[in-house]
Amino acid sequence: xxxxxxxxxxxxxxxxxxxxxxxxxxxxxxxxxxxxxxxxxxxxxxxxxxxxxxxxxxxxxxxxxxxxxxxxxxxxxxxxxxxxxxxxxxxxxxxxxxxxxxxxxxxxxxxxxxxxxxxxxxxxxxxxxxxxxxxxxxxxxxxxxxxxxxxxxxxxxxxxxxxxxxxxxxxxxxxxxxxxxxxxxxxxxxxxxxxxxxxxxxxxxxxxxxxxxxxxxxxxxxxxxxxxxxxxxxxxxxxxxxxxxxxxxxxxxxxxxxxxxxxxxxxxxxxxxxxxxxxxxxxxxxxxxxxxxxxxxxxxxxxxxxxxxxxxxxxxxxxxxxxxxxxxxxxxxxxxxxxxxxxxxxxxxxxxxxxxxxxxxxxxxxxxxxxxxxxxxxxxxxxxxxxxxxxxxxxxxxxxxxxxxxxxxxxxxxxxxxxxxxxxxxxxxxxxxxxxxxxxxxxxxxxxxxxxxxxxxxxxxxxxxxxxxxxxxxxxxxxxxxxxxxx
Numbered sequence: 270x271x272x273x274x275x276x277x278x279x280x281x282x283x284x285x286x287x288x289x290x291x292x293x294x295x296x297x298x299x300x301x302x303x304x305x306x307x308x309x310x311x312x313x314x315x316x317x318x319x320x321x322x323x324x325x326x327x328x329x330x331x332x333x334x335x336x337x338x339x340x341x342x343x344x345x346x347x348x349x350x351x352x353x354x355x356x357x358x359x360x361x362x363x364x365x366x367x368x369x370x371x372x373x374x375x376x377x378x379x380x381x382x383x384x385x386x387x388x389x390x391x392x393x394x395x396x397x398x399x400x401x402x403x404x405x406x407x408x409x410x411x412x413x414x415x416x417x418x419x420x421x422x423x424x425x426x427x428x429x430x431x432x433x434x435x436x437x438x439x440x441x442x443x444x445x446x447x448x449x450x451x452x453x454x455x456x457x458x459x460x461x462x463x464x465x466x467x468x469x470x471x472x473x474x475x476x477x478x479x480x481x482x483x484x485x486x487x488x489x490x491x492x493x494x495x496x497x498x499x500x501x502x503x504x505x506x507x508x509x510x511x512x513x514x515x516x517x518x519x520x521x522x523x524x525x526x527x528x529x530x531x532x533x534x535x536x537x538x539x540x541x542x543x544x545x546x547x548x549x550x551x552x553x554x555x556x557x558x559x560x561x562x563x564x565x566x567x568x569x570x571x572x573x574x575x576x577x578x579x580x581x582x583x584x585x586x587x588x589x590x591x592x593x594x595x596x597x598x599x600x601x602x603x604x605x606x607x608x609x610x611x612x613x614x615x616x617x618x619x620x621x622x623x624x625x626x627x628x629x630x631x632x633x634x635x636x637x638x639x640x641x642x643x644x645x646x647x648x649x650x651x652x653x654x655x656x657x658x659x660x661x662x663x664x665x666x667x668x669x670x671x672x673x674x675x676x677x678x679x680x681x682x683x684x685x686x687x688x689x690x691x692x693x694x695x696x697x698x699x700x701x702x703x704x705x706x707x708x709x710x711x712x713x714x715x716x717x718x719x720x721x722x723x724x725x726x727x728x729x730x731x732x733x734x735x736x737x738x739x740x741x742x743x744x745x746x747x748x749x750x751x752x753x754x755x756x
Contacts, residue, residue: 352389355387355389355390355393356393358384358385358390359390359393359394359397360397361382361384362379362384362390362394362417363394363397363398365378365379365382366394366398366413366416366417367413369413369416375413375416376416376420379420386421386424386426386427387427388427388430388432388433391417391418391421391427391429391433391436392432392433392436394417395414395417395418395433395436395437395440396436398410398413398414398417398440399414399436399439399440399443402440402443402444407443407444407445408444410440410443410444411440411441411444411446411449414437414440414441415437415440415441415449418433418437421433431457431462431463431465434453434457434462434468435467435468435471437453438450438453438454438468438471438472439471441453441475442471442472442474442475443475445475447475447476450471450472450475450476454468454472464489466506466509466510469485469489469506469507469510470510470513470514472485473485473486473510473511473514473516474514482516482519483519483522486507486511486519486522486523489503489507490503490504490507490523490526504523504526504527504530504532504538505535505537505538507523508520508523508524508527508537508538508541508542509537509541511523512541512544512545515548517545517548517549518549520541520542520545521542521545521549524538524542533565534561534565534567535567536562536567536568536569536570536573539558539561539562539567539573540570540572540573540576542558543555543558543559543573543576544576546558547576547579547580552580555577555580568600569600570602571602571605574593574597574602574604574608575607575608575611577593578590578593578594578608578611578612578615579611579612579614579615580615581593581612581615582611582612582613582614582615582616582617582618582619583615583618583619584615584619585616585619585620585621585624587616587621587624587627587628590612590616590628594608594612594631603635604632604635604637605637606632606637606638606639606640606643609628609629609631609632609635609637609639609643610632610639610640610642610643610646612628613625613628613629613632613643613646613647613650614646616628617646617647617649617650617653620654622650622651622654622656622659625646625647625650626647629643629647638670639667639670639672640672641667641672641673641674641675641678644663644664644666644667644672644674644678645674645675645677645678645681647660647663648660648663648664648667648678648681648682649677649681651663651685652681652682652684652685652688655688657685657686657688657689657691660681660682660685661682664678664682673705673707674702674705674707675707676702676707676708676709676710676712676713679698679699679702679707679709679713680710680712680713680716682698683695683698683699683713683716683717684716684720686698687716687717687720687721687724688720690724692720692721692724692726692729695717695720696717696729696733699713699717699733708742709737709742711742711743711746714733714734714737714742714743717730717733718730718733718734721733
């Protein structure tokens with residue numbers, strides 16, 4: 270496929286220009302903090318594909334242990350009461366470790382308790398240390414975590430797992446004990462454990478902030494034990510990890526190292542690299558990569574077309590996008606709801622709402638029923654263009670089609686109503702979303718409070734905050750609401 274012929278010879282220049290234009294967006298793009306992310310429709314499907322390809326990555330290999338509640342819940346119970354006994358023993362161990370010092374030998378006390386050591390107990394204790402690290406106690410936490418880890422490894426009938434090593438690595442990372450991290454990785458490998466993507470992610474997340482990211486990548490490229498099952502070789506595993514962590518400059522560097530060592534890219538490699546070029550604004554390199562794919566006998570897949578459609582949408586090229594959708598069909602790939610939504614999202618950001626509506630209707634004609642994300646993109650596009658009535662019509666149609674609005678849809682509508690000075694309707698919509706079982710997030714409250722205060726409706730703004738606090742929601746963030754301290 271010749272991408273340039275499909276979309277026109279001047280596309281790259283025009284899209285590059287469009288990428289440099291910023292547009293303030295309504296907070297609809299699927300982040301709990303409401304921060305806008307124009308690449309979500311493209312990026313999340315890619316990342317989900319890599320995560321879902323390996324069950325281990327979702328559980329023990331979770332990118333952020335703080336966000337993985339399973340580490341501190343009972344879903345790993347083997348029999349009734351077993352996990353509760355583990356928690357009780359873990360609390361006892363943590364209390365003893367906290368007392369460790371010159372006049373109190375925690376290890377001797379632990380020996381005297383004769384507690385049965387299991388992988389679940391080790392995980393509970395290490396996670397307990399991990400989640401309580403702060404700036405003042407980080408050195409002590411690192412020492413206690415490692416001391417407990419070493420003690421457990423000396424007990425009969427117990428051997429550390431890869432997950433145990435990762436938890437200690439995470440503790441060292443949070444405590445900024447970089448040398449200790451490297452020593453533990455070496456020890457882990459010496460004992461026959463493979464360095465996986467989780468190992469890499471912990472190191473790159475911590476060492477990247479310290480300016481050591483290239484060193485981490487170089488070490489893993491040279492490692493003979495780096496292993497991540499879904500991938501053919503370690504380069505794809507590294508590229509995947511860097512992509513998930515948004516280290517786009519390093520993705521480029523690793524790709525060049527991969528080629529220089531004679532490894533052949535596959536479709537996964539090309540999708541990551543093409544998307545990376547997009548994020549770095551290097552759209553002039555798209556055609557070279559697509560031509561290279563063709564020479565290697567690799568055809569664009571679901572995700573490749575998704576990236577290209579977003580580029581065309583952002584570049585306000587609806588005709589080229591239509592040609593690409595038709596080309597997909599010829600290649601035996603039927604466009605999905607995601608492809609249409611990605612395109613519509615890009616066109617919306619380019620301000621071409623007529624094209625958005627055209628492709629929205631085409632999506633339905635092609636047998637793809639719009640989902641909540643599709644409707645939210647349309648609603649938000651109309652809101653940002655000041656077309657409140659069209660947004661309201663789309664919102665009503667969404668409900669008629671039994672697509673339940675989510676918190677981002679409601680936030681867009683509330684924002685639009687406030688922009689139009691319809692504050693009573695905005696407050697009513699807040700109540701409506703709660704009645705529908707959709708819990709407002711902090712962004713929804715902040716949108717409403719900010720708008721009410723800007724309109725001089727201080728009493729109404731204060732009432733929203735009062736109700737929010739009465740429900741016990743976001744009390745710790747109340748001070749961040751605009752103008753709160755002036756009440």
